[in-house]
Amino acid sequence: MDANLIQVTQLVRAFLPRGAELLTIEGYGSPQPAVYAVDLDGDGVDEVTAVYRSQGEVYLLVLKYSDNVWSTAANVKGTGYQVSVLTAAPVTTPGINNLIVGWRVGSIWSQLSVYEWTADGLRDILAPPDANFSYMQVEDMPSEQGKDGLAEFALWIHDTGEAYIVEVVRWHEGKLVPAPDVYLYYYPKVVRYYEHLVRQYPDYAFYWYYLADAQIKAGMKQAAAISIKKGLSLNHEYPSKEKWLELQQQLQSVRMARDIPILLFPASVKTMDGVRWGFIDSKGTMVIQPQYEYASDFQNNGLAIVQMNGRNGLINSTGQYVVKPIYDSISPFSEGRAVVIDGQGFKVIGGDGHIITKKAYNYIAPYSNGRAMASVANPDGSSLYGFLDLQGNEIIKPQFQEAGDFKHNKTVVKVKDNDFALIGLDGSKLASYPFASVGPLGDGLLSFQQQLQGKYGYIDEKGSIVIQPAYTYANVFMDGRAVVNTAEDYGARYGLIDKQANYIIKPAYNDIRTLGEQRLALGKAIDVQQPFIGSIYAIADWNGQLLTSFRYHDVGDFKQGLASVNDQKQTFFIDRSGKAADGYPKVAGSGVLILVPPLIQANVDQRISYLDRAGHVVWQQNTVIPLNPPLKVREEKFKPNKDYLVYFPQIEGMANKAAQRKVNAVLKEKSQVKKVPGNVQLGYSYTGDFNIEFYKKNLLVLELTGYNFPFGAAHGMPSKQYVHVNLVNGQIYELKDLFKPGSNYVKVLSDIVGKQIKEDPQYSYVFPDTYKGIKPNQPFFISDHALHLYFEPYEIAPYVAGFPTFTIPFAEIISIISVHGDFWKSFH
Secondary structure, eight states: OOHHHHHHHHHHHTTSOTTOEEOEEOSSSSOEESEEEEOSSSSSSOEEEEEEEETTEEEEEEEEEETTEEEEEEEEEOSSSEEEEEEEEEEEETTEEEEEEEEEOSSSOEEEEEEEEETTEEEETTOSOOOEESEEEEEOOOBTTBOOSOOEEEEEEEOSTTOEEEEEEEEETTEEEEOGGGHHHHHHHHHHHHHHHHHHOTTOHHHHHHHHHHHHHTTOHHHHHHHHHHHHHTOOSSSOHHHHHHHHHHHHHSOOGGGSOOOOEEEEEEETTEEEEEEEOTTSOEEEEEEESEEOOOOTTSOEEEEETTEEEEEOTTSOEEEEEEESEEOOOBTTBEEEEETTEEEEEOTTSOBOOSSOBSEEOOOBTTBEEEEEEOTTSOEEEEEEOTTSOEEEEEEESEEOOOBTTEEEEEEETTEEEEEETTSOEEEEEOSSEEOOOOSSEEEEESSTTSOEEEEETTSOEEEEEEESEEOOOBTTBEEEEOOSTTOOOEEEEOTTOOEEEEEEESEEEEEETTEEEEEEESSTTOGGGOEEEEEEETTOOBOSOSOBSEEOOOBTTBEEEEOSSEEEEEOTTSSBOTTOOOEESSEEEEEETTEEEEEETTEEEEEOTTOOEEEEOOSEEEOSTTOEEEEEEEEEETTEEEEEEEEEOOSOHHHHHHHHHHHHHHTTOOOOOSSSOOSEEEEEEEEEEEEETTEEEEEEEEEEEETTSSSOEEEEEEEEEETTTOOEEOGGGGBOTTOOHHHHHHHHHHHHHHHOGGGTTSOTTOOOOOOTTOOEEEOSSEEEEEOOTTTSSOGGGOSOEEEEEHHHHGGGBOTTSHHHHTTO
């Protein structure tokens, strides 16, 4: 028995009536005292529950802590003579725990009670009794739409021998009802149980019967048919022929496992219209044809976010729109809700795509613990933060200067300067913190600063200082550990401490990452004189013991015992020992591997592909873009250094081979394919790529993009240019080639752009008095019906404006266009 359980048990005994006996729970391992600590009323403080026997009757006791004193909050008479289950989970309301008790009423039978906290104390929502069981599991079981924040019950009801009737139910409209949407999750466990029994007792028909029943509910129709045939062949009286007939009828009414929506994966294709996204199945067959500007993974609710014409929508696995592409942004679903952005602001939609919020907000965070942080703007431009419930209502009005996500029914908010608070799900204040800053909830401790420019320490949830301020950075505690920094002047000297401020790892590293599953990545600076360039990592355990040498250039989080790493040459999975995981492929290049069963998604060197466990490529983006035969554009890759990667176009199939060679040389040069040292550390990273912007008749317009990021800078600098190529003669056109000789095209275009800046509200971001007209060689590209002029970042507008672009219809300037010139005739 651990120390916490001993303390709680001693507390309970102090409140038992004279002569009462604290009961124990048996049957699921070693006997344990029937005590359980859980927050039942949502105030962020655990109540202590216990079951005892007094004068031949059993009782449920609830103790509550308030004003530094424990007192009896409820004392409810139970049923039967013993207790088999004492636990808690949200059953009626997401984020609010219900107390779940199994009252022993027979040697193998228990009666289920589910209690909710009310103003009058505990109430059994199943009174009168609604369910008996022999064994029970309680869990928020995922359906195809994911978890809903409410627990289901798997009730195992004894029949004969080792056979059980298994019912999976949930609370709905005042009673327990079947939960068929989670059968595919739970019943495979039941199948495994009965598969073991039929191997052990192959001549017992009732085991075959219950195996078939579980297989039907697990969607295993063919396996169920075999089990029914085997059971009937035994010709036993139990189960009866009528029971077998009912089972066969059920078999005909359920969907086959292959009718379950096929797992689909987003995949990109380079086309004449740019990159388009569709979805492949696990065999690499394109099921939903490439048509989207972008597509994300299908989520647990069976929906995927896709983008068309710069707007986002949701599709189902058949490619049908559940939500038309009308939003600027759609976030992934969380707790059955997704945050969307439109012209009015942030809103929330449900799984059916309907908006559930009553108004738009300045910001809404993803849902966590049944709450979503939302902000509104003050007249002075500052924000106030509050919280929405799962119905989109303002459960806590916007009133805080800062707020974080709820976790375990509580969160930290900033009320005003030097006044932070811990609040519950209803906004009630659980604790006050008179400090300059307080960090998010962690493993029982919160980081804090006494002065804004001061050091960080840690307080407990009551506000008492546990670790004195001593750090220039302090991360949240996780499993009894926290990453801290002791370096001054924005330097890096990271270490790992426990809750007593003892160093598990001395502060000596350029970076420390917590990876989950009690593993760490310790980073040493690649260049100690320039630590901002990055780190090279070793894997360590939770006690700081090194498991590998310093050899990984990037490390992902551990999930199911695996983490993706790369060593700049290959990307692969490691296991918890830090070594390459057996049975998984290694992919040349730098990036990330993600398990998407039954495939592995490889996002390596800025290209997505899919592989099987053996490393065979199931899908990869095409490297040849067909034009009108025999013309095509081939993608070539240039990676002379780990920090320099360019994909550049090369044209094939031109009749004039000399012109083709000349064009391709220009494309390589403009794509920044140049001499770059290989085995040295660059002071920057550079990535380049291309797309087909326009193709008509003899004219091909290629967009060449780049991004140069100086290490240590706040951000990098994007670049782009358009190359207009005549595929017959190889001429590369400039802006002046579109206009009649001697025409004053610079002034005409300058005036049009100036008028747009002055009159069109979409250009309100342009810096005042910065626009002085266009240059004779102004960057441009053409489309079917218009000329597009653009400016570089910072040239006339802020960095966040990107490349300010002005569209001028050809019809507006046709009088100065050389309609008989080579440029115009190349696409007319």
